[in-house]
Amino acid sequence: MLKDITIGQFFPGNSVLHRMDARFKIIITALFIAMLFSANTIIGLLPGILFMALCYALSKIPFRLMLKSLKPIIPIILFTSLLNIFFLDGVVLLRVGFVRITYDGILFTVMMILRIAALIAGSSLLTYTSSPISLTDAVESLLSPLKKLRFPVHELSMMMSIALRFIPTLIEETDKIMSAQKARGADMESGGLLHRAKALVPILIPLFVSAFSRAMELALAMECRCYQGGEGRTRLKVLHSKGADYIGLTIAMLFLDATVLVDLLL
Amino acid sequence: MSIVQTENLTYTYSLGTPFEKTAVKDVNIAIDEGELCGIIGHTGSGKSTLIQHLNGLVKPTSGSVFIDGQNIWDKGVKIRDIRFKVGLVFQYPEYQIFEDTVFKDIAFGPKNMGLSEDEVSRRVKDSAEIVGLRPETLGKSPFELSGGQKRRVAIAGVMAMEPKVLILDEPVAGLDPKGREKILAQIKRYRDEKNATVLLISHSMEDVARFTTKILVMENGGVFCYDTPPKVFGRAAELASMGLSVPQITRVINRLKSAGIDIPGDIYTVEYAVKKINEYLARK
Ligand SMILES: Nc1ncnc2c1ncn2[C@@H]1O[C@H](COP(=O)(O)OP(=O)(O)O)[C@@H](O)[C@H]1O
Ligand SMILES: [Mg+2]
Numbered sequence: 180m181l182k183d184i185t186i187g188q189f190f191p192g193n194s195v196l197h198r199m200d201a202r203f204k205i206i207i208t209a210l211f212i213a214m215l216f217s218a219n220t221i222i223g224l225l226p227g228i229l230f231m232a233l234c235y236a237l238s239k240i241p242f243r244l245m246l247k248s249l250k251p252i253i254p255i256i257l258f259t260s261l262l263n264i265f266f267l268d269g270v271v272l273l274r275v276g277f278v279r280i281t282y283d284g285i286l287f288t289v290m291m292i293l294r295i296a297a298l299i300a301g302s303s304l305l306t307y308t309s310s311p312i313s314l315t316d317a318v319e320s321l322l323s324p325l326k327k328l329r330f331p332v333h334e335l336s337m338m339m340s341i342a343l344r345f346i347p348t349l350i351e352e353t354d355k356i357m358s359a360q361k362a363r364g365a366d367m368e369s370g371g372l373l374h375r376a377k378a379l380v381p382i383l384i385p386l387f388v389s390a391f392s393r394a395m396e397l398a399l400a401m402e403c404r405c406y407q408g409g410e411g412r413t414r415l416k417v418l419h420s421k422g423a424d425y426i427g428l429t430i431a432m433l434f435l436d437a438t439v440l441v442d443l444l445l
Numbered sequence: 446m447s448i449v450q451t452e453n454l455t456y457t458y459s460l461g462t463p464f465e466k467t468a469v470k471d472v473n474i475a476i477d478e479g480e481l482c483g484i485i486g487h488t489g490s491g492k493s494t495l496i497q498h499l500n501g502l503v504k505p506t507s508g509s510v511f512i513d514g515q516n517i518w519d520k521g522v523k524i525r526d527i528r529f530k531v532g533l534v535f536q537y538p539e540y541q542i543f544e545d546t547v548f549k550d551i552a553f554g555p556k557n558m559g560l561s562e563d564e565v566s567r568r569v570k571d572s573a574e575i576v577g578l579r580p581e582t583l584g585k586s587p588f589e590l591s592g593g594q595k596r597r598v599a600i601a602g603v604m605a606m607e608p609k610v611l612i613l614d615e616p617v618a619g620l621d622p623k624g625r626e627k628i629l630a631q632i633k634r635y636r637d638e639k640n641a642t643v644l645l646i647s648h649s650m651e652d653v654a655r656f657t658t659k660i661l662v663m664e665n666g667g668v669f670c671y672d673t674p675p676k677v678f679g680r681a682a683e684l685a686s687m688g689l690s691v692p693q694i695t696r697v698i699n700r701l702k703s704a705g706i707d708i709p710g711d712i713y714t715v716e717y718a719v720k721k722i723n724e725y726l727a728r729k
Binding site for chain 2: 190241243244355356358359361362364365384385389
C-alpha cells in the first residue's frame with residue numbers, strides 16, 4: 180500500500196536526536212552530505228557511514244525502517260550500477276565478447292552504491308526524528324538572513340509546511356479513491372503501459388477535484404482567521420539551541436575532518 | 446447457507462511499524478441470504494475495516510472470508526469476480542465520481558464487468574431509476590449536481606453492477622432527513638427487487654431499527670452480538686456502556702414501563718409504539 184512509503188515520514192519519539200534543535204539537525208545533515216561527497220575512496224566513506232550508524236543508534240529508530248527507506252531507490256541503484264560496471268575503463272578483469280568488467284568499474288560501482296544508500300538512509304533520519312512543523316520553522320529561521328534581500332522566506336516556509344502537512348492526507352485520499360474504484364472493478368494491476376495509464380484517469384480526476392476544493396477551503400479558513408503573512412507573527416514553539424546541539428554539531432564536524440584526513444592520507 | 450461468512454478474521458494496520466493497530470479481532474460472522482443487516486458500533490470499532498474484507502479490498506492478516514461458501518483468497522479465485530458479486534459503497538462515495546456525464550460514471554462498473562453495450566445501458570437506467578435520478582440527469586455532468594444527487598449517482602454506480610451482496614458504509618451520513626429517508630427506502634427496494642443481501646453501516650439507531658432485519662454490533666474490533674433488532678435493543682444498558690444508544694422511542698417506552706405502565710418492552714419503532722400504546726389505552 181501507498182501508506183508504507185516511509186521517506187519524509189516522522190516517527191515521534193523522545194531520543195536525543197528527537198529533542199535536538201531542528202536547525203542544528205539540518206546543518207548536521209548538510210555536513211553529513213559533505214562527508215559523503217568529499218570522500219574519494221571507499222575508506223574515505225567510512226567516517227560518514229560510521230557517523231550515520233551512530234545517529235541511528237542514538238535515534239532508537241528501528242534498523243528495519245532504514246532498510247525500508249532504501250527500498251524505493253533500489254531500481255535506480257541497479258540501473259546505474261549496471262551502466263558503471265560495464266562501461267568504465269581501467270584494468271580489465273573479465274572479458275566476454277564486447278562486455279568487459281574492470282577493476283576500477285567494480286570499485287567505482289561499490290562506492291556509488293554505498294554513497295547513494297548512505298545519502299538516502301542518513302538524510303531520511305532528519306525527517307524521521309523531526310516533526311514537519313519544526314523542520315519548516317527551522318528552514319525559515321536558517322533562511323531569515325535572506326529577508327534583507329526581500330526574499331519571501333516566510334511565504335516559502337508556509338508553503339512548505341502546507342505541502343508537508345497535506346502529503347499524508349493526499350496519500351490517504353489516493354488510497355481511498357483507489358479502493359473505491361477497485362470496488363467498481365477497476366483493473367490497475369494488469370495490462371500494458373497504455374492500459375495502465377488509462378486506468379489512472381479514474382483516480383487522478385477525483386484526486387485533483389478534491390485537492391483543489393481542499394485548497395480553496397484552506398485559503399478561505401486562513402483568510403477567516405486574518406492570516407496576512409509573516410509580519411508580526413509569533414510562534415507556538417520557539418526553537419531553542421541547547422548544549423547538546425553544539426556537541427552534536429562538533430561531533431559532525433570532527434567526522435567531516437576525519438573524512439578529509441583519511442582521503443589525504445591514503 | 447450463509448452468503449457472507451468470516452472465520453477468525455483479524456486485521457492489523459501498519460504491521461511491523463510503531464503505528465501498528467489491530468482494527469479487527471477474531472471476527473466470526475455468518476450472514477444469511479436476503480438479510481438486510483445493520484452494522485453499528487462506536488467510531489473506530491472496526492466497521493469500515495471489516496466490510497473492506499468482504500469484497501477482498503483488504504487481505505486479512507489472519508483468518509478467512511467466505512462468499513457463497515467460497516474462500517475468496519483461495520488459489521484460482523479471481524478477486525475481481527468477488528468484487529462484482531459483493532458491491533461496496535464507501536463512506537462519502539461522491540468523491541469517486543470522475544466521468545463527464547452521469548451515465549458514463551454509473552456505467553464504469555458494468556463496463557468493467559465486460560457486459561454488452563445494451564446490457565450496460567439497461568443497468569445504468571435501471572439503477573438510476575432505483576435511486577431516483579431522472580432520465581434527463583443521465584446526460585448532465587455529475588460535478589454540477591447537488592451533494593445529495595452526487596451521492597445517488599455514486600450509489601447507482603455500484604448498484605448497476607447488480608451485486609448479490611450490497612454493502613454500504615454510512616450511506617446517508619451528512620444528508621438532510623428527507624434525503625436520508627429516500628435513500629434508505631431505495632436501498633431496501635434494491636434488495637427486494639434483486640433478491641440481494643444488504644449490509645449497512647449506520648450511526649442512527651432509528652434508521653437501523655426501522656430498516657434492518659438483523660443487527661451486527663461491533664465493539665473494539667470484535668463482534669459484540671449479531672441478532673434481530675428487538676433482541677439487540679433489549680440490551681439497552683450494555684449498548685449504553687459502549688457509547689451506543691437505543692432508538693429514542695425505545696427509551697420513551699422504557700421510561701413508561703418503569704413508571705408502571707404495562708406495555709411490552711421490545712418496542713423500537715414509532716409505528717409499533719403507537720399501536721401498543723393505543724392497545725394499552727383501550728384496555729384501561
Ligand atoms: N488506513 C488506516 N491506517 C491505520 N489505522 C487505521 C486505518 N484505517 C482505520 N484505522 C484504525 O483502525 C481502527 C478501526 O477503524 P475503522 O474500521 O475505520 O472503524 P469504524 O469504521 O468503525 O469507525 C481505528 O482505530 C482506526 O484508527
Ligand atoms: Mg467507518
